[in-house]
Amino acid sequence: MIQSEAIQAEALELLEWPRLGEQVAGFAGTTAGRALAAGLPLAPDLAMSSRLLAETTELLALDGLTEGGLSFQGVADLSRTLPLCAKGGIASADDLLAVxxxxxAARRLRRQIDDPQLRPVTTALVEQLRTLPELEQRLRFCIEEGGRVADRASPALAELRRQLAAARADRRDRLNGLLRRFAPLLQDAVIAERNGRPVLAVKAGAASQVPGLVHDSSASGSTVFIEPQAVLPLGNRIRQLEGEEREAELAVLQELSGLVGEEADTLEQLQRILTALDYGVARARYGAWLGAVRPELEAEPTAPLLLEELRHPLLLWQHRHQGGQPVVPVSVRVGPELRVVAITGPNTGGKTVTLKSVGLAALMARAGLFLPCSGTPRLPWCSQVLADIGDEQSLQQNLSTFSGHIRRIARILAALPLGGVDPRGASLVLLDEVGAGTDPAEGTALAIALLRQLAERARLTIATTHFGELKALKYADPRFENASVAFDVDTLSPTYHLQWGIPGRSNALAIAARLGLESGVLERAQELLAPRGEGEVNHVIAGLENQRQRQQEAAEEAAALLARTELLHEELLQRWQQQKEQSAELQEQRRQQLERSIRDGQQEVRRIIRRLRQGRAVDTTALGETARRAGQRLKSLEQEHRPTPERREHRGWRPAVGDRVRVLSLGKAGEVLALSPDGRELSVRCGVMRLNLELAAIEGLNGEKPAPPEPAKAQVQIRSRRNPASRGPQVRTERNTVDVRGMRVHEAEAAVEEQLRAANGPLWVIHGIGTGKLKRGLREWLATVPYVERVSDAEQGDGGPGCSVIWPK
Known part of the structure; x- marks a missing residue:
């Protein structure tokens, strides 16, 4: 167990985990929080990691919603004060004020965080806080801002300070009198201080003329500092009172320290909770600064590992703070069946960065940190992240690079379970340049044997290598996969992009040719490679790389074409919508023009009729003929321009008697008891209630929306059989319009009935929209009137829903 912990601690150093902790600590707000964040403790199990991730998520949201972010101002480090008070010691006034x-601050933070619905995890954490308001009130009562014990803390202290102030004032007055009295004998007309006592700067030749106690003399000897005899008793009294004041203050501090010591356990728990909150806020702010996302941790050790566009967090920090090169992301997709990934390619191509990025991602997720990825990262919870990265050469231990690597790999194997499945969680092994530092043939054999052994005992092993034989393991064992870092031969520089499924090339000959090595040497080297088949392998790899490049270009072209297609589709939809709006606007303009023409014609007819009635016309026959023609013209205009209703085919679900439906307003199911003749209303029994509902107020149990019924043909036939000559005008006029706005329902009924009995055609009733009570009351009454055929809403130009048209039989 000790060796396992040692090799894991060594892996943390190799992955620069402490450096990451320092970066996270920079986002903490308290001393204790910074210390905890700098250590970046790893959760012991999956449950703790999940809780830490939930804390980070909740605190990130709350910190963003709170103006200025969550503040830990006022939270002090009590790690020294609490043990001192618990042991009976006396804390200083500043330390007690910090409590x-x-x-x-703890009470303020608890009030900000407490919300079980939005923040269940952190709310459960702050519920354990006891903020001890009585203790806080007592401490603030006894200690003033600045750390001074207040006079009100003790009656004895207040009395001593009163006496002390009076004595000091008396001494000051006497000294001012002596200054005036001995002014000719003084070197300077100020009251100086020596050894905490007030003195006068007396000339050396006049020292005998000023009785008192000599405390000091100047460097030149020309000035003697004397405390006058007249104020010596007062000075002694002041010293005595100051001593008593200190004892009284100490008594107050001892009392307060005892109160703090009694609550030491509670205060220690409060300190731990506040530190955990500060650490959680630091994790959240660090994740926001990285632009990171929350990972999903799986309990199954063989779960897939999916990291899209993962960026190395330390390189991101370096890029943003020091202006380094932009970080190239890598994507890692490891299925449940994979156990070993061999990354090949030239040096400085990003292989080691990929190893460290994956290792840090596993550790960050375990510690409750978000990952700098795209999408949603998914990975198994890793109980161990073991690494062999870098040069292990040691002159003191007489170890070569190869020997150092072997010793570390031996410790890694000893830390892995023999059965292959660790009940604590998955194991991640990272090996850099496996098998390097010795004879290539032996190193290759050792690397193959080691990787096969790790495939049996670790969840995932990622190894970088230059050995070509390791590239072939994928084709003999499905647990192996190849990956490579790309290299631009034209610019002799790596691209840092990770390619999956294709082994990498060393590109040594291409680099040598670009650097000017003689062609004869290169040709001879190529001939030496051919017998071993390495030339053919590199040729195949180059072909695969070209094919991947062509596929990538084709995919990019397809994506661009799809984007253009979507833009074109959106543009067509916009144009169709504009055309539809323009057509509707044109129809509205024509309708308004028609209404104006009809109104003009109606006014002309009224004027003619008025002239006929007044008897002013010379030729009544001509005027009558004119009125008749105007009326016929109005009717023809109405017939020509009457808007034809849109014919819509309603196809869909329609309820029937006995069907089970859902009442939308109640959210409950009910049974259809009856349907109205026109199919627009139905009676539904919902539990003990019986409801009369419109068709739009229900839906099917599977979410089907009811289709409106077809218009009744019988009504159309009845209307077609009417004799138009027996009806009044089919357009709204002042005579066939009644305004009932502001009336009660019974008043409106009386007014409408009076007009309706004398109506010779449709009657327009203006009731307004308002709450709808007046309209509903009139409609319910009209449904019972036997000589009313139907009632409908008026056209939009005549009032729409705010006006009803009554068609008598």
Missing amino acids: ATTLA
């Missing part, structure tokens, strides 16, 4: 400010 009071910490209690106040």
